[in-house]
Amino acid sequence: xxHEEARDAxxxxxxxxxxxxxxxxxxxxxxxxxxxxxxxxxxxxxxxALGQTVPQIRPRPELRAQTLAAIVGTxxxxxVRETDRxxxxxxxxxxxxxxxxxxxxxxxxxxxDMQTVAPSSTWAPWLATAAAVLAAVSIAGLWQTRGQxxxxxxxxxxxxxxxxxxxxxxxxxQATLVAYRRQLDVMSSDDLLFVSxxxxxxxxxxxxxxxxxxxxxxxxxxxxxxxxxxxxxxxQLWAIAGGQPISAGTFVPDAQGxxxxxxxxxxxxxxxxxxxxxxxxxxxxxxxxxPKYLLGAPAx
Amino acid sequence: xxxxxxDREALRRVVGRDSSGLEWLYDRYATLVYSLALRxxxxxxxxxxxTQEVFAQVWAQAARFDASRGAVAAWLTVIARTRxxxxxxxxxxxxxxxADEDALANIQDPAPSxxxxxxxxxxxxxxxxxxxSLPAEQRAALELAYxxxxxxxxxxxxTATPLGTVKTRIRTGLQRxxxxxxxxxxxx
Numbered sequence: 001x002x003h004e005e006a007r008d009a010x011x012x013x014x015x016x017x018x019x020x021x022x023x024x025x026x027x028x029x030x031x032x033x034x035x036x037x038x039x040x041x042x043x044x045x046x047x048x049a050l051g052q053t054v055p056q057i058r059p060r061p062e063l064r065a066q067t068l069a070a071i072v073g074t075x076x077x078x079x080v081r082e083t084d085r086x087x088x089x090x091x092x093x094x095x096x097x098x099x100x101x102x103x104x105x106x107x108x109x110x111x112x113d114m115q116t117v118a119p120s121s122t123w124a125p126w127l128a129t130a131a132a133v134l135a136a137v138s139i140a141g142l143w144q145t146r147g148q149x150x151x152x153x154x155x156x157x158x159x160x161x162x163x164x165x166x167x168x169x170x171x172x173x174q175a176t177l178v179a180y181r182r183q184l185d186v187m188s189s190d191d192l193l194f195v196s197x198x199x200x201x202x203x204x205x206x207x208x209x210x211x212x213x214x215x216x217x218x219x220x221x222x223x224x225x226x227x228x229x230x231x232x233x234x235x236q237l238w239a240i241a242g243g244q245p246i247s248a249g250t251f252v253p254d255a256q257g258x259x260x261x262x263x264x265x266x267x268x269x270x271x272x273x274x275x276x277x278x279x280x281x282x283x284x285x286x287x288x289x290x291p292k293y294l295l296g297a298p299a300x
Numbered sequence: 301x302x303x304x305x306x307d308r309e310a311l312r313r314v315v316g317r318d319s320s321g322l323e324w325l326y327d328r329y330a331t332l333v334y335s336l337a338l339r340x341x342x343x344x345x346x347x348x349x350x351t352q353e354v355f356a357q358v359w360a361q362a363a364r365f366d367a368s369r370g371a372v373a374a375w376l377t378v379i380a381r382t383r384x385x386x387x388x389x390x391x392x393x394x395x396x397x398x399a400d401e402d403a404l405a406n407i408q409d410p411a412p413s414x415x416x417x418x419x420x421x422x423x424x425x426x427x428x429x430x431x432x433s434l435p436a437e438q439r440a441a442l443e444l445a446y447x448x449x450x451x452x453x454x455x456x457x458x459t460a461t462p463l464g465t466v467k468t469r470i471r472t473g474l475q476r477x478x479x480x481x482x483x484x485x486x487x488x
Contacts, residue, residue: 008471011470011471011473011474012445012452012467012471014474015445015446015470015474016445016449016451017445017451017452019451019452041482042478042482043474043478045478045481046427046481047446047474048377049423049427049477049481050427050431050443050447051336051377051380051381052332052336052373052377052424053428053431054336054338055335056332056335057331057335057338059330059331059334059347059348060348063330063334063348063352064330066352067330067352067355068319068322068323068326070356071322071352071355071356072359161338161342165342171440172440174436175436175440175459179460249462249465250463251456251462252453252456252463254457261460261461261462263462282463283464283467284464
């Protein structure tokens with residue numbers, strides 16, 4: 001693996017999205033390359049930043065005592081948890097209510113304090129009683145307010161989580177919509193060409209269809225019955241225009257040998273003489289090197 | 301016992317089986333750990349379990365942590381993500397009912413600011429802005445990899461995008477975040 005290949009592999013490595021082969025090659029390279037280890041550290045910092053930019057939600061206060069009690073005193077840090085928690089299941093409200101909560105430290109009683117310092121006046125017992133009642137009411141009120149506050153916070157947290165979910169769904173829907181619009185735009189272009197691609201041995205059973213629009217710089221491509229790829233190989237789609245092969249992207253078909261996509265091909269400016277699919281090394285190549293598996297010319 | 305404390309001193313105490321070190325780390329980082337876990341597992345009870353597991357791992361492995369290799373926050377971020385993704389995968393392998401919303405409502409306590417966040421606010425905000433300013437498809441590819449633990453092939457399948465494009469999106473997206481988070485790199 002070259003330095004450049006290592007740099008290319010790092011972002012996928014630090015987010016854990018790479019394949020085993022690239023991962024092993026990168027690890028081997030890092031063993032001997034201090035410069036690339038520095039570069040990797042920077043990418044790791046970027047990945048860590050992803051983990052640190054999520055909305056900050058404080059765990060419920062009781063978790064602190066539970067966590068510390070469960071860990072400290074066990075030499076190897078093995079957790080000792082309540083039985084309800086070990087199942088990993090979401091707990092219901094009843095169970096949540098049974099979980100140990102931090103016991104509020106009793107507040108010093110103003111009534112008792114007053115009794116100890118009160119002058120021996122006949123008013124004193126009355127004052128003490130009134131103070132005790134006031135204190136009891138305000139403490140009860142305090143706990144009630146705390147309870148309400150906690151409730152409001154939890155409601156807020158639930159809505160925060162829902163908004164985050166809704167944002168993700170909206171993003172996904174937006175992406176789908178953009179893709180459909182793009183397809184519609186390509187399909188309605190004046191210079192739309194239809195290309196039927198036939199399989200070439202050893203992929204004689206493979207078939208593909210494509211709609212090509214040079215004015216939209218796009219190819220809508222759909223293939224089936226493509227043979228499974230050897231390790232570290234991808235299919236690459238080419239448009240042959242002006243005597244030059246133009247890459248329209250790489251792809252890996254599903255288990256049934258199917259794949260469809262809309263390729264943006266900015267350098268496709270004129271009617272292609274043919275489309276072809278070749279087998280190439282992962283990541284693709286600038287011009288075709290591998291065997292042709294599919295081939296076809298635009299219909300007149 | 302002194303009140304002057306930093307991550308290194310806290311870890312030293314944890315290694316010496318002094319629980320005040322663990323308490324200090326918990327107070328400083330529990331929100332960071334819990335929030336990331338919650339983002340990944342999307343269930344408050346599971347996120348709590350992950351939080352406990354992370355601090356249990358700190359208690360067990362503090363001696364092995366090499367402070368020269370990085371900050372404690374980064375170490376905890378990596379542990380939290382790994383544990384949370386493990387839980388996510390275990391849950392996917394054995395589907396279970398999703399969280400009861402009432403239960404969820406009982407056990408969360410949102411808080412926008414904690415000490416670590418405050419101390420690193422500028423860097424976190426810069427990274428947040430960098431992430432937010434990425435093109436939607438780059439951001440989605442990064443999020444599917446980082447928070448959902450999908451591989452490049454799974455992302456390609458999920459988003460019906462060529463594999464090469466997925467790799468380019470993750471690469472370009474993370475490079476832009478790196479340029480903000482680690483701007484003093486020597487490479488052009």
